[in-house]
Amino acid sequence: MDTRIIRIFDTTLRDGEQTPGVTLNAAEKLEIAQTLAKLRVDIIEAGFPAASPGDFAAVSEIAAKVRGPVIAGLARTSSKDIDAAVNALKKAERPRIHTFIATSDIHLQYKLKMTRDEVLAAAQDAVRHARKFVDDVEFSAEDASRSDRDYLCRVFTAAIAAGATTINIPDTVGYTTPDEFGALIRYIREHVPNIDQAVVSVHCHNDLGMAVANSLAAVLNGAGQVECTVNGLGERAGNAAMEEIIMALHTRPEYYRAATGIDTSHIYRASRLVSVLSGIAVQPNKAVVGDNAFAHESGIHQHGVLNNALTYEIMRPETIGLNRNALILGKLSGRHALEERLKTLGYDLEPERINEIFVKFKELADRKKMVFDRDIEALVAEKASAMPEWFRLVNHHVVSGNQTTATAMVRIETDRGFTEQAACGDGPVDAAFKAIEKAVGFPICLKDYQIKAVTSGEDALGEATVWLEQDGRVISGRGLSTDIIEASARAYVGAINKLIATCGHPAAGDMAAGGE
Ligand SMILES: CC(=O)SCCNC(=O)CCNC(=O)[C@H](O)C(C)(C)COP(=O)(O)OP(=O)(O)OC[C@H]1O[C@@H](n2cnc3c(N)ncnc32)[C@H](O)[C@@H]1OP(=O)(O)O
Numbered sequence: 134m135d136t137r138i139i140r141i142f143d144t145t146l147r148d149g150e151q152t153p154g155v156t157l158n159a160a161e162k163l164e165i166a167q168t169l170a171k172l173r174v175d176i177i178e179a180g181f182p183a184a185s186p187g188d189f190a191a192v193s194e195i196a197a198k199v200r201g202p203v204i205a206g207l208a209r210t211s212s213k214d215i216d217a218a219v220n221a222l223k224k225a226e227r228p229r230i231h232t233f234i235a236t237s238d239i240h241l242q243y244k245l246k247m248t249r250d251e252v253l254a255a256a257q258d259a260v261r262h263a264r265k266f267v268d269d270v271e272f273s274a275e276d277a278s279r280s281d282r283d284y285l286c287r288v289f290t291a292a293i294a295a296g297a298t299t300i301n302i303p304d305t306v307g308y309t310t311p312d313e314f315g316a317l318i319r320y321i322r323e324h325v326p327n328i329d330q331a332v333v334s335v336h337c338h339n340d341l342g343m344a345v346a347n348s349l350a351a352v353l354n355g356a357g358q359v360e361c362t363v364n365g366l367g368e369r370a371g372n373a374a375m376e377e378i379i380m381a382l383h384t385r386p387e388y389y390r391a392a393t394g395i396d397t398s399h400i401y402r403a404s405r406l407v408s409v410l411s412g413i414a415v416q417p418n419k420a421v422v423g424d425n426a427f428a429h430e431s432g433i434h435q436h437g438v439l440n441n442a443l444t445y446e447i448m449r450p451e452t453i454g455l456n457r458n459a460l461i462l463g464k465l466s467g468r469h470a471l472e473e474r475l476k477t478l479g480y481d482l483e484p485e486r487i488n489e490i491f492v493k494f495k496e497l498a499d500r501k502k503m504v505f506d507r508d509i510e511a512l513v514a515e516k517a518s519a520m521p522e523w524f525r526l527v528n529h530h531v532v533s534g535n536q537t538t539a540t541a542m543v544r545i546e547t548d549r550g551f552t553e554q555a556a557c558g559d560g561p562v563d564a565a566f567k568a569i570e571k572a573v574g575f576p577i578c579l580k581d582y583q584i585k586a587v588t589s590g591e592d593a594l595g596e597a598t599v600w601l602e603q604d605g606r607v608i609s610g611r612g613l614s615t616d617i618i619e620a621s622a623r624a625y626v627g628a629i630n631k632l633i634a635t636c637g638h639p640a641a642g643d644m645a646a647g648g649e
Pocket residue numbers: 148151181183184185208209210211233234235244245246275305368
């Protein structure tokens with residue numbers, strides 16, 4: 134069998150971060166990038182360096198610290214964007230500039246206000262400019278699937294002639310169907326005369342739920358690179374889900390005649406990490422990584438699986454690194470046991486980091502009979518997203534009931550002192566949030582709030598996520614505790630700290646510092 138190797142281009146940190154409500158800080162992005170490197174993705178698109186100083190810094194840090202995959206930075210066709218990407222990627226072992234411009238008439242007329250000839254020239258100039266700095270240049274024709282085919286082929290021919298080493302065919306608005314998209318890939322391969330000098334890539338969005346199917350149709354028609362994101366995150370309805378593409382190719386090699394270089398045993402952990410850090414939960418019935426993906430509810434299925442898992446399982450959970458051995462640590466467990474468990478879960482952490490997690494683990498084990506793998510994953514992710522603490526929640530006291538107005542008192546500390554404030558609210562969480570808002574001394578715009586149990590059982594760890602809005606930016610914060618009010622209050626304070634770190638709220642300096 135002639136098996137082609139398909140390159141996996143992960144864009145969780147760029148298109149994935151375009152998911153409404155998702156903002157990742159540099160430490161979180163680095164943690165995800167390191168996990169992607171363990172997954173052995175071929176290319177990590179680390180961000181869009183010209184978009185903001187924060188994105189520039191995150192791409193620079195990933196370029197300097199992550200080894201293995203190619204590190205890519207996105208840029209419009211302007212030389213300003215390309216230069217920013219070049220600078221951000223300076224320390225990358227294998228940098229790639231990814232430049233793009235739209236080619237559909239709709240985008241040309243209403244967005245770019247450019248003619249077809251102007252766009253073709255911009256594409257060519259951008260690729261030529263990028264090639265002055267790096268050997269690896271990808272060119273994307275945004276909205277390719279709604280572009281005139283022959284014009285699209287002319288643009289790709291020009292981009293390859295200018296030095297593009299990968300040409301990417303995005304279904305930017307998730308418009309095509311698998312048959313159509315497969316035919317488009319075939320058409321481009323047959324009508325771009327210099328196509329053999331470049332890798333053909335695809336980038337599919339999920340507006341009609343066909344991103345994965347379209348990407349796989351492209352593979353069947355000769356695409357050599359697939360762009361995707363962990364858990365299918367991305368603009369609007371998201372991108373093609375990486376785990377689904379990988380496992381489709383892994384499970385049906387005889388059909389696709391293609392394979393990837395991915396270490397599938399890191400898939401589950403990558404999915405959990407991205408879910409926790411992005412604050413976007415994975416739906417239980419999600420293919421491959423959903424909670425129910427390997428669960429068998431009905432008697433006939435259970436009977437079959439007990440006899441032989443092959444009756445109802447086309448993949449083994451172990452293949453994606455899902456260890457069904459859910460337990461087993463508690464308050465009497467020691468550092469070695471935790472370290473061993475972390476290794477089994479795929480974490481390769483510095484001793485200092487393990488020590489920090491061990492302290493948190495012991496605190497948790499004191500409050501919880503059994504500490505499950507998911508609890509440990511949540512503790513690791515909590516550390517990864519820790520921000521400099523402008524405000525610290527020292528303690529809180531909440532009274533609520535069906536005959537009482539909920540009231541909360543909080544004590545908040547900064548390096549300059551502390552303040553205690555009380556507030557009433559529409560329930561205990563609302564009261565706690567209002568008391569914290571009073572304590573920090575500036576208005577907070579709460580956009581969304583979510584609480585869920587990390588594991589089951591009455592002593593389950595609660596994971597709260599809050600989303601705050603400031604100047605059009607949405608910032609999320611997470612808090613963990615067996616007490617859901619405490620988890621919520623921690624998430625709220627964490628999000629405020631993140632907001633200050635990101636937007637530098639001016640009123641923060643005015644906090645009334647109380648004191649004895
Ligand atoms: C399909 C995709 O996912 S593309 C990637 C989307 N990602 C992002 O947009 C990242 C976040 N974006 C940003 O931070 C900002 O939009 C920036 C920094 C990139 C640009 O900000 P601004 O300069 O304020 O421009 P704004 O976003 O309002 O408009 C986009 C401009 O880029 C132009 N443009 C859009 N795409 C391209 C392109 N590929 N090449 C060249 N110019 C382009 C538009 O025509 C418009 O130009 P104009 O200002 O002359 O009218």
